[in-house]
Amino acid sequence: MSKSLRSLQEGFAEDVIFSPSADVVSNSYLPRGNFSGKDFIDVYRNNYVLSLTEALAASYSAVKRLVGEDFFFYIAKQFVQKTPLTSGYLTDFGDEFADFLETNEECKELSYLPCIARLERFYEKAYHSAEIPAYEIANLASLGIKDESDLYINFHPSVYLLESSFPVVSIWLMDDQSEVPDLNNNPQKAIIYRRQYKVQVELINQDEFDLLGALMENNCLNQAYALTNEKVDLQPFLAKYIERQVFVDFYI
DSSP states (O other): OOOOOHHHHHHHHHHHOOOOOHHHHHHTTTBTTTTTTTHHHHHHHHHHHHHHHHHHHHHTHHHHHHHHHHHHHHHHHHHHHHHHSSSGGGTTTTTTTTHHHHHHHHHTTTHHHHHHHHHHHHHHHHHHHHOOOOOGGGGGGGGGSSSGGEEEEETTTTTTEEEEEOHHHHHHTHHHHHHHOOSSSEEEEEEEEEETTTTOOOOOOOHHHHHHHOOOOOOOOHHHHHHTTTTTTTHHHHHHHHHHTTTEEEEE
């Protein structure tokens, strides 16, 4: 009985991704001229690996710069072989790269590297996120409330928070002429968001980080404020993040 188109496609994808033995391939694909079935699959596999490693290099340029091109492509190839592409969009590939670096024994001494990868991933996701109209602060009055503490807040879809025990933003901003920042006892917290089509990466203090995090977990303002020990001046905080287009809607 002939195979269905779906089973042929699934078998082909598996052969390209998982590199089966020559015997398996030779029984599945017809040779042509001087090229065996395995030769053809090898061409597809090489192109598959190359396109995905190049996509990773574009997404994780700071990681590549920090470890060098040769080592980056070496570990990127390992990642590609362990993490098959599941979407037709290359921009969706690589979400697990930071976790992969965290567990990779060959990256063990570069313990800050996964944090850099997460920052770069958040940056790219922020860039490609949907656009939402800016919120007009005057609209708060239309809610008909006397106390802003009862409000829930919607964030712009580009917003991400990043916490690291390393100076992650300082490392990310380094170039060839930069001095290496002190990696010890130098933690940083950052907010990543897009404003007017430009991605912003800003360092923030612990209190703002905690309050933003509590709000992103869908706590209303007074609950989030209590959870973070009421350390932030709310009026400037709200005005700041409305102006930055981080907060895009309020509701009761």
